[in-house]
Amino acid sequence: MKIKIIPFFIIILFLVFFGVFFKGLKNSNIYVPSYNFEKEIPSFTVSLFDSNNEINSDEIFNENKYYLMNIWSSWCVPCREEHQYLMELSKVKNLEIIGLNYKDNIANAKNFLDELKNPYSSIISDPDGLIAIEWGAYGVPESFLIYNKKIIKKIVGPLNDNLVIEISELIK
Amino acid sequence: MKYFKFFLIIIFVFIFQISNAVENDLGIKITKNLRCLICQGQSVYDSDSEFANSVKILVSQKLKEGFSEKEIYIFLKDKYGEWILYEPEFNKNTYFLWLLPVFMFLLGGAIVFKIFILKKN
Numbered sequence: 001m002k003i004k005i006i007p008f009f010i011i012i013l014f015l016v017f018f019g020v021f022f023k024g025l026k027n028s029n030i031y032v033p034s035y036n037f038e039k040e041i042p043s044f045t046v047s048l049f050d051s052n053n054e055i056n057s058d059e060i061f062n063e064n065k066y067y068l069m070n071i072w073s074s075w076c077v078p079c080r081e082e083h084q085y086l087m088e089l090s091k092v093k094n095l096e097i098i099g100l101n102y103k104d105n106i107a108n109a110k111n112f113l114d115e116l117k118n119p120y121s122s123i124i125s126d127p128d129g130l131i132a133i134e135w136g137a138y139g140v141p142e143s144f145l146i147y148n149k150k151i152i153k154k155i156v157g158p159l160n161d162n163l164v165i166e167i168s169e170l171i172k
Numbered sequence: 173m174k175y176f177k178f179f180l181i182i183i184f185v186f187i188f189q190i191s192n193a194v195e196n197d198l199g200i201k202i203t204k205n206l207r208c209l210i211c212q213g214q215s216v217y218d219s220d221s222e223f224a225n226s227v228k229i230l231v232s233q234k235l236k237e238g239f240s241e242k243e244i245y246i247f248l249k250d251k252y253g254e255w256i257l258y259e260p261e262f263n264k265n266t267y268f269l270w271l272l273p274v275f276m277f278l279l280g281g282a283i284v285f286k287i288f289i290l291k292k293n
Contacts, residue, residue, distance in 0.1 A: 033209065033252040103222055129226030130233070136251040138209040138223045 042134040049123035066095045066171040067146040073102045074112035076140040082158035090119035099123035
């Protein structure tokens with residue numbers, strides 16, 4: 001009787017491990033932080049990009065409008081690709097695009113905007129990347145659609161046709 | 173008196189160095205316990221990505237503001253979720269993970285007990 005129990009136990013154990021690892025194979029190993037959409041957007045003091053004036057972030061997001069906060073940088077290649085979509089969205093009436101210039105050289109950033117035009121109604125700068133951390137962002141580009149001081153959609157990575165359509169539908 | 177002053181200076185220098193070292197060590201310990209979200213599989217301490225460098229700045233800034241180690245973890249967990257911490261929390265997803273070693277230990281103990289102690293009797 002003892003001899004039969006041990007192989008049986010080993011087979012069961014093997015099957016359990018096989019099941020666990022097989023399931024693990026199919027999981028995505030790219031982690032995207034989850035975001036609590038109930039939370040209010042962070043409040044912080046920040047300096048504006050083209051002047052050294054410091055303002056509180058509450059002054060930026062205070063109107064009854066949709067805001068798209070876009071984290072960008074002149075050294076970021078996908079930002080170049082998504083710029084045309086931002087230009088497209090900047091024509092939408094009910095939407096204001098705020099740029100967060102992430103760890104950038106100001107002269108390079110200005111050249112970038114001269115070359116590709118400026119879709120942002122205002123730009124704040126984040127030389128150390130600390131404001132991006134307040135937002136729970138970890139790379140460029142990243143965009144947040146904000147309404148009523150709450151984030152209603154978070155986009156990691158560059159915008160594309162589908163996302164532009166989705167955003168236009170959300171802000172109707 | 174001259175010697176006294178000399179010793180006083182030396183003691184001050186050492187105290188200053190020690191306090192500085194403690195703060196740095198804590199910063200290193202914290203960043204080693206944080207997962208870099210861009211280069212997954214590396215800690216923030218090991219990584220040189222833009223994100224990791226920002227987190228390093230943030231940690232040293234928070235330490236200067238008087239945050240404790242735990243408060244920094246809570247702050248980052250609130251922003252990025254539990255994944256950023258290397259130590260998983262004890263919840264329904266991790267029961268197996270946390271309890272398996274205890275279970276193995278008890279099983280091993282039972283085997284040892286059975287083989288060596290019960291047989292001797």
